[in-house]
Amino acid sequence: MQYRGLSRHSGIGKVCVLGGVILGAFGCDGSGASNPGDGGATDGGAREAGSLLPTDAPKGGNPDGRIPRDPPVISELLKKLPLTGRVTLLGTPGFSGCTNQDPSPGDRWCALARTAELGRAELWVINVTKIADGTPVVCTGADPNCLRLTQNLWTAAPSVGPRHPTAHAFDGDTLIFHADATSASTELYRGPIYAWRPTWPQARRISSPNGVLCSGHFRGEVAVCLDNIELDETKPLEFDLLAGPLPAAPNQQLPRMDRIHALRTNDVSKWRSSFSRDASQFCYSTGRTGTDPENLWCFKTSDMAANAVATGVRTTQRLVADASRWLFSRDAQKLYFLRAFNYSTEGNSRGSLFMVDYPSGGNPVQFSDNTGAFFLLSDGTETDKGVAMYANIQQNRGDLRFVRDRAAPTSSVLIASRIASASVSSDLRYTFFSRDVNEQTDLADAFVARNNEATAEVPAPLCALQTDRSTALFGSPFLKSAGLVLWMDEVDPNTLIGKGMVANPADCSGKRQFATDLDYWFVANDDGVVFSDETDIDIVSLRYARVTGGNVWPATGPVKVQGQMRRVYSLLLPKYDVAVIEIDQGNDTDGVYYVKLPLQEPVTPDGGADTGSAPDAGADAM
Numbered sequence: 001m002q003y004r005g006l007s008r009h010s011g012i013g014k015v016c017v018l019g020g021v022i023l024g025a026f027g028c029d030g031s032g033a034s035n036p037g038d039g040g041a042t043d044g045g046a047r048e049a050g051s052l053l054p055t056d057a058p059k060g061g062n063p064d065g066r067i068p069r070d071p072p073v074i075s076e077l078l079k080k081l082p083l084t085g086r087v088t089l090l091g092t093p094g095f096s097g098c099t100n101q102d103p104s105p106g107d108r109w110c111a112l113a114r115t116a117e118l119g120r121a122e123l124w125v126i127n128v129t130k131i132a133d134g135t136p137v138v139c140t141g142a143d144p145n146c147l148r149l150t151q152n153l154w155t156a157a158p159s160v161g162p163r164h165p166t167a168h169a170f171d172g173d174t175l176i177f178h179a180d181a182t183s184a185s186t187e188l189y190r191g192p193i194y195a196w197r198p199t200w201p202q203a204r205r206i207s208s209p210n211g212v213l214c215s216g217h218f219r220g221e222v223a224v225c226l227d228n229i230e231l232d233e234t235k236p237l238e239f240d241l242l243a244g245p246l247p248a249a250p251n252q253q254l255p256r257m258d259r260i261h262a263l264r265t266n267d268v269s270k271w272r273s274s275f276s277r278d279a280s281q282f283c284y285s286t287g288r289t290g291t292d293p294e295n296l297w298c299f300k301t302s303d304m305a306a307n308a309v310a311t312g313v314r315t316t317q318r319l320v321a322d323a324s325r326w327l328f329s330r331d332a333q334k335l336y337f338l339r340a341f342n343y344s345t346e347g348n349s350r351g352s353l354f355m356v357d358y359p360s361g362g363n364p365v366q367f368s369d370n371t372g373a374f375f376l377l378s379d380g381t382e383t384d385k386g387v388a389m390y391a392n393i394q395q396n397r398g399d400l401r402f403v404r405d406r407a408a409p410t411s412s413v414l415i416a417s418r419i420a421s422a423s424v425s426s427d428l429r430y431t432f433f434s435r436d437v438n439e440q441t442d443l444a445d446a447f448v449a450r451n452n453e454a455t456a457e458v459p460a461p462l463c464a465l466q467t468d469r470s471t472a473l474f475g476s477p478f479l480k481s482a483g484l485v486l487w488m489d490e491v492d493p494n495t496l497i498g499k500g501m502v503a504n505p506a507d508c509s510g511k512r513q514f515a516t517d518l519d520y521w522f523v524a525n526d527d528g529v530v531f532s533d534e535t536d537i538d539i540v541s542l543r544y545a546r547v548t549g550g551n552v553w554p555a556t557g558p559v560k561v562q563g564q565m566r567r568v569y570s571l572l573l574p575k576y577d578v579a580v581i582e583i584d585q586g587n588d589t590d591g592v593y594y595v596k597l598p599l600q601e602p603v604t605p606d607g608g609a610d611t612g613s614a615p616d617a618g619a620d621a622m
Helices: 128-132
Strands: 087-089 109-115 121-127 146-150 169-171 174-178 193-196 211-215 222-227 238-245 256-261 272-275 281-286 295-300 324-328 334-339 351-357 365-376 387-394 397-403 413-419 421-424 430-434 444-450 462-471 485-492 497-504 509-518 521-524 528-536 539-546 559-566 578-585 588-596
Touching: 087 578, 087 588, 109 128, 109 174, 121 128, 128 578, 128 588, 146 174, 146 193, 174 211, 193 211, 211 238, 222 272, 238 272, 238 281, 256 281, 272 324, 281 324, 295 334, 324 365, 334 365, 365 397, 413 421, 413 430, 413 444, 430 485, 444 485, 462 497, 497 528, 539 578, 559 588
Parallel strands: none
Antiparallel strands: 087 109, 109 121, 121 146, 169 174, 174 193, 211 222, 222 238, 238 256, 272 281, 281 295, 324 334, 334 351, 351 365, 365 387, 387 397, 397 413, 421 430, 430 444, 444 462, 462 485, 485 497, 497 509, 509 528, 521 528, 528 539, 539 559, 559 578, 578 588
């Protein structure tokens, strides 16, 4: 199972599953953001982990299935965080282990779990910015830069729903975590769910005592929770939707907005919820039976408490009728949605794409009458750059078309035909896409289209990175300005680990290998790439490659920072200048460290760090 949010982007057939039942939670319905890291998942910042996936285990093996190894040589570049005992970093690889709101309102904090007496676990948060700046920090409970939030952190790993350690993670600067569970360790989580932000002296409960899953926002102080879920398989799948501003009191749950009827009669998801990008608006959709239309209700975030529904279902007037797979525009002035959507189980999704004014819901404008999925185009600003539509979908393949101007909804260009997934560069010049996907392994071929040369009838010129079904994406395929394209090739379908590859996106020239056993990678703007390599079940090596001019790969290859570390690590945004990692000492854990990454300036590593490269590291630079 892939880590959430790091799988292939904007695929037509993407769904979320709970015990074999499709549940489109928090926007996991195939209409995802086109640019990784551009605001998170499609609900305005809720991490895709907010979906009730069958498991959140790392790809490629059980992280607790460690094997005996010689202790690693720890680089002198690394500095240990001041929390003693058996300590582990929480979250998923990338950013969720630490605060990641961008721009940051303050210091960067990271979340750690520490094993305590009688098998219990504590949750600590540490101000890494202060430590990296040289401020003395002690973790005794008295230092405001190192706080213990709970002594009863939930550490179970059931086969469905959230699981430790990925259940506890930062969305922006909001830490969401599970503690004081009432469910058994093998069951779907049930119990309180808490939130914490760096300005708070203690955590605050945001769910009822019967919570299942919560998700924060990449920018705002708001959250969404799934609560009081119906687990009787003889009854329709329903749950309470809690959402609103984070509470001001320690035990004041989010407002209850409605009782959600989650599925069609064919078990396809028919609901979603989302805050706008500025967190000032909230909408959700649901039907009341397995056959009636999905309808949409919307509120100002400041009015959500006053519009809460104490019990039962909402009876107030809907904003839009028959609105499926909907999205806020980036400026929150419009709503996009599919009308008369067929909720296909055969890979033949179809509906009519509409846009209405927000918040009035008026002035409906139709883009297409044969769209099965869509996502919004963005260059990273708050300005809408149009919409990408999958048209004529059959067997989870469709024609990808761009409408560049929402004021001209019927003027579209054809990017590529009969494709299964796509990811668009931040500057909108290129689209990384796949046509032939192995439905069992999710491995696929890989192409790059030059978007600006597409016309209404003639698709964009393309080049092939790989024509075999052997590639995957576990990171962004493009640097910020799209000077390079990255992908994973010759992927092992069992471990989902493969060779790291880089090329020129304009014509797929200059292909070269930069990693032998690539796990995950993260694009540091145009400055370089941070990635984990030498993957061996539960350990990896951390490396970085400094890119010159946004398009020249280093001729000497990437630099190895540290070997034999755990697979979960976190990078501090927006400069990617600090990595927080966990060192594995054979059958035990040595601790959590931080290291400064010189992506803007070269540095000679020392201690256990050494320079390393892919087999062709001496090849010509691009």
